[in-house]
Amino acid sequence: MRRTIFEEEHEMFRETARAFTEREIVPNHEKWEADGKVDKAMFRKAGDVGLLATAVDERYGGGGVLDFRYNAILNEEIMSAGVAGSGMCMTLHNDVCLPYFINLCDESQAERWMPGLCSGDLMSAIAMTEPGIGSDLASMSTTAIRKGGGYVVNGSKTFITNGINSDLVIVAAKTDPSEKHRGMSLVVLEDGMEGFERGRNLDKLGLKSQDTAELFFDDVFVPEENLLGGEGNGFTSLVRNLPQERLSIAVTGVAHAQAAFDWTVDYVGERQAFGQSIASFQNTRFELAEMKTELDIAWVFVDRQIEALNEGELTATDAAEAKWWVTEMQLKLITRCLQLFGGYGFMSEYPISKAYADARVQTIYGGTTEIMKEIIGREITGTR
Incomplete structure (x- = not known):
């Protein structure tokens, strides 16, 4: 059955996505499956050819088009090539993480993070799931308690996609532990913050080249400027x-x-x-x-x-x-x-x-x- 949702510019994007996948991912897929993660140089190359952040404003280096058809095309080409695990870093970045930055960043945050998110210099992840709670996010125990000019984050997350390779991690945490949903906020942790540790790269049944990790937070100080979307608005x-x-x-x-x-x-x-x-x-x-x-x-x-x-x-x-x-x-x-x-x-x-x-x-x-x-x-x- 013929699909009718795509226009000429989408098919041109598909050609780019298909060529990139065949050139940069397929030849390396088996190695990355064995390594348990992709080479981040591939992610940066994806940014160079415009496969990342098509929905981000052009002034930051994005495509400037809020159209999920581009996201869908990239995902389709990755799956068609049989390299699901190696392409998942882009799917998670584009489809899951970027909407938070697009919708919640203030101007200062956008200027700090958006160019790197578009170019591939910054790979993103989002940390919601914790050991033992599954889908019950309101019961999370990770906290971000206000102190000085920011928040002190303590707790852990598990099953985090891009958990090893990511540069920015959106962390869901309780800024008010006495509340359930209304006490949850989002803070952005950056690679290298003191007390932010990555656990083992989890050995999975499939998607072997997609790094999936445990994350640990031990008195991680996160400046107030890294609060995303306002306190209490996380859920x-x-x-x-x-x-x-x-x-x-x-x-x-x-x-x-x-x-x-x-x-x-x-x-x-x-x-x-x-x-x-x-x-x-x-x-x-x-x-x-x-x-x-x-x-x-x-x-x-x-x-x-x-x-x-x-x-x-x-x-x-x-x-x-x-x-x-x-x-x-x-x-x-x-x-x-x-x-x-x-x-x-x-x-x-x-x-x-x-x-x-x-x-x-x-x-x-x-x-x-x-x-x-x-x-x-x-x-x-x-x-x-």
Whole structure:
């Protein structure tokens, strides 16, 4: 089914994203998978060619266009190339972290951070999750207590994407521990601050080249100038940005599933069994027919949500629907594709094997499938 949301300038951007991915990421992906992180020089090169911060004002070096279609295109090209882990540093930076800086920075903060965020000299991360609390952010124990001309931060975070490589980390912390949601604020920690330590680079099932770390804060002094969005407004800011984050996950989900499907179509056409191609068996054709239909449905759904986001109409419930449905479809579809590869699908040298491992986290991070259904169910029933 033909997609209709893109215009000529988007397709030109796609050519740039595809060429960059093939040139700078694909040849290095296996090494970075073994290293557990990408070379930050790649991130800076992405800034050089305009793949970072398309939504940031041009005066800071950004693209000056608030249009999520550019974000979607970059994510699609990364997934199509089978390098999900190595490209995730850009997805997290563009889709999840930058909206906080764009929406919450005052003029002084923007002048300090935006040029580096656009050029790739500053890689960003956001630290919300803590050990033992999962999605219950109101129960976080990390604190940022006012002292002198700033805040003293104590606590820890876990499962932080870009946790090793990041230069700026947006940290959700309690500035008023006596409150739950209303006591939460966002502070920006900078690499090298005394007392700010990075733990081990976590060993994961998939997305091996995406550095994911534990972070520790021991009496870290953060100047008041690094408070983002005002004291006590942290939870509101997080909630406002979650729809785009969840849509981003849905985009990567359908693009990843599409890539797996395309690899499978090629494989079953070439692979022989019992004297004929696997594609000639009725079961294979039925499997492919079902998967193609599911993909077409997902693309239409996601494309409409991209339009809604650009129009300022994407709701938390809408995004939750896309996040859970697409990622669950992604897992099931990639599993079916791996089955059609037979024993070769279990071999790490085949991209379908990596896709299977990389996809597993999609129903977990950004809010689990169960949390997404709870959000939707509460909206339907009017309960809280």
